[in-house]
Amino acid sequence: MTISTFDELFMNMLRDVYQAEKQHVKALPKMARNTVHPELREAMEQHLEETEAQVERLEQIFDMLGSKPKGQKCEAVEGLLEEAQEIMDEVDEEVVRDAGVIAAAQALEHYEIARYGTLVAWARRMGERDIMRLLQQSLREEHNANHILNELAEEAINAEAQEMREEEGGEIEEDEDEMERPARGNGGRRMQQMAQERSSGGRRSGSRSGRGRSKEPSDLERRAYKDKQGNVHYHTRAYMRQRGGG
Numbered sequence: 170m171t172i173s174t175f176d177e178l179f180m181n182m183l184r185d186v187y188q189a190e191k192q193h194v195k196a197l198p199k200m201a202r203n204t205v206h207p208e209l210r211e212a213m214e215q216h217l218e219e220t221e222a223q224v225e226r227l228e229q230i231f232d233m234l235g236s237k238p239k240g241q242k243c244e245a246v247e248g249l250l251e252e253a254q255e256i257m258d259e260v261d262e263e264v265v266r267d268a269g270v271i272a273a274a275q276a277l278e279h280y281e282i283a284r285y286g287t288l289v290a291w292a293r294r295m296g297e298r299d300i301m302r303l304l305q306q307s308l309r310e311e312h313n314a315n316h317i318l319n320e321l322a323e324e325a326i327n328a329e330a331q332e333m334r335e336e337e338g339g340e341i342e343e344d345e346d347e348m349e350r351p352a353r354g355n356g357g358r359r360m361q362q363m364a365q366e367r368s369s370g371g372r373r374s375g376s377r378s379g380r381g382r383s384k385e386p387s388d389l390e391r392r393a394y395k396d397k398q399g400n401v402h403y404h405t406r407a408y409m410r411q412r413g414g415g
């Protein structure tokens with residue numbers, strides 16, 4: 170179809186996002202099933218519900234424009250979902266896979282943020298205030314979904330994934346004085362072994378991993394727990410605040 174007017178361009182973009190959201194609805198349950206961190210799973214299931222509502226919101230917008238809801242192949246989301254699938258297939262360590270699934274999920278959220286941002290601006294320009302508000306609501310949800318994924322990665326899952334590497338005997342090159350060190354001790358036997366290796370004259374003698382320090386648990390240690398499979402996880406700070414009733 171040839172596009173000449175701004176209205177047609179808007180409709181074209183609407184169809185792209187409509188298709189993208191429908192593909193997202195199909196993919197999210199599978200992505201959730203491929204994660205182990207309980208809060209990550211919960212976040213993905215919650216975003217699935219939001220995404221279903223976003224599909225309906227778009228159908229409402231088509232209706233307001235007197236047009237039938239119609240999708241149009243979104244190459245970008247197809248490609249991003251292929252990447253997500255690759256990560257799920259190729260990473261064989263559960264907590265490392267969680268970090269990869271977050272990365273894939275955030276790429277999708279960023280695509281949606283870009284699309285809704287554009288559509289909101291175009292609806293505003295066209296004077297379609299009701300449509301603009303509906304699109305703004307979806308835009309807020311995408312921002313929020315991305316924010317939650319960020320917190321999960323930075324406060325919990327990246328550290329879990331990194332500890333898996335240490336346990337496998339991987340080398341850590343950088344001196345991480347500035348960065349939060351993964352928890353010692355709460356990670357179970359393996360973590361304690363590692364801490365012991367270090368304090369008995371390993372190459373990491375400079376690290377502040379607790380030798381001769383106070384037994385005060387670190388922020389990360391206070392948030393540690395194990396799942397039924399024995400994987401070590403960390404709660405996010407938001408989770409701790411909620412549970413602490415504050």
Ligand code: ZN
Pocket residue numbers: 205206207264267326329401402403
């Ligand atoms: Zn986890």
Ligand code: FE
Pocket residue numbers: 190193220223281311
């Ligand atoms: Fe969405």
Ligand code: FE
Pocket residue numbers: 185186189242243244245246
């Ligand atoms: Fe697209």
Ligand code: FE
Pocket residue numbers: 216220277278281310311314
């Ligand atoms: Fe989304």
